[in-house]
Amino acid sequence: MPRRHFSRWLLRWSRMRLPGPLARLQNEWFARLTRIDLSEAEWKPAQYPTLNAFFTRKLRVDARPVEADPHTAVFPCDGRLGAFGPIEKATLVQAKGIDYEIRHLLMDETLARRFENGHFITIYLSPRDYHRVHFPLAGRVVRFHHIPGHSGTSYPVGPWSVANIRRLYCRNERIVTYIQTDAGLMALVMVAAAGVGNMTLSFGPAPFAQHDRTRDFAQDLDVEAAKGAECGIFHLGSTVILLFEPFDWQFEPMEPGQIVRMGRPLGKFH
Numbered sequence: 001m002p003r004r005h006f007s008r009w010l011l012r013w014s015r016m017r018l019p020g021p022l023a024r025l026q027n028e029w030f031a032r033l034t035r036i037d038l039s040e041a042e043w044k045p046a047q048y049p050t051l052n053a054f055f056t057r058k059l060r061v062d063a064r065p066v067e068a069d070p071h072t073a074v075f076p077c078d079g080r081l082g083a084f085g086p087i088e089k090a091t092l093v094q095a096k097g098i099d100y101e102i103r104h105l106l107m108d109e110t111l112a113r114r115f116e117n118g119h120f121i122t123i124y125l126s127p128r129d130y131h132r133v134h135f136p137l138a139g140r141v142v143r144f145h146h147i148p149g150h151s152g153t154s155y156p157v158g159p160w161s162v163a164n165i166r167r168l169y170c171r172n173e174r175i176v177t178y179i180q181t182d183a184g185l186m187a188l189v190m191v192a193a194a195g196v197g198n199m200t201l202s203f204g205p206a207p208f209a210q211h212d213r214t215r216d217f218a219q220d221l222d223v224e225a226a227k228g229a230e231c232g233i234f235h236l237g238s239t240v241i242l243l244f245e246p247f248d249w250q251f252e253p254m255e256p257g258q259i260v261r262m263g264r265p266l267g268k269f270h
Helices: 003-014 020-034 051-055 102-106 109-114 159-164
Strands: 072-074 079-086 091-095 098-101 119-124 132-134 139-147 174-181 184-191 198-201 217-225 230-235 239-244 249-251 265-269
Touching: 020 051, 079 091, 091 102, 098 102, 102 109, 102 184, 102 239, 109 184, 174 198, 174 230, 184 230
Parallel strands: none
Antiparallel strands: 072 265, 079 119, 091 098, 119 239, 132 230, 139 174, 139 217, 174 184, 184 239, 198 230, 249 265
16 A cells, blocks of 8 residues: 555645535534544534544543542543553563564663563554543653654554554654653653554644654653643544553553543552
C-alpha cells in the first residue's frame, strides 16, 4: 500500500473546508459510519468546519471525570486494551508470540534502561474514539522525542498488523513524552498509523509541521503536567503505550480487549 501518499491525501481531505451543508453531511456520515457517541461532543457536527476538527473534537466538561486521588494513575485516553503487564527485563509484548524491546521503541538506550522490569500498557484507539491524550499522573514533563519511524511513514495498527508485523510500534512514527512523577519516570508514547495526518503536543512546543515528520529530534523541558490535563492530539490515529519505571504499583484488573475511558483509574502506587 502507498502509505506515505495515502497519509498525505487523507491529511488534505481531513483539513479541507467544505461549504457548511457539505461539512455537516460529511461529519454526520463519518459519525454514523464509525458509531461515534455524539452526545459527548462539545459541539454539534455541523459546527466543525473540517473532518479533522470533528475528529479531534473536545468533549463536554463532564464527559470524562478524572479520578482525584493523587496516588492513582488514570487511563490517558479512550480505547481498547491491547497487551499489558510486567516488562520482562527489557522486553514488551506486542501480541501472542511477538515481542519487542524498549530500546527499539524509545530509540534511547539510557532512558530505556530506566524501564527495565517495570510495567507497560498498550491502548488502541479506533476511529470512533475520543482522540485527545491526557497525562495519567501529575508531574513534570522533562523531555519529548519525535521518532520518524521506518522511512518516515507508518503501517496500519489494526488487529491483523499487530498480530503479523514484527516490531510494528517500533517501525511507525511516534512521539515519546517523559514525565517525572512521584511514582518515578513515566513514558507516554503516541504511535501513529497509516492515514494519520499528524500528531501534536499540547504542553509547549509548536505542533509538528508536515515537513518535519521525517526528522528525528528531541528536546529537554521542565513543564508542569497536571493529572488529566491534555498531553497531545491524534489527527486521525492510533495507539498509546505507557511505560512505568519499577515501583510499588497495584493495578486495576484488566482484560485484553477491554474498553477503557480517559480519567478512570488504572492503578495506585504506594
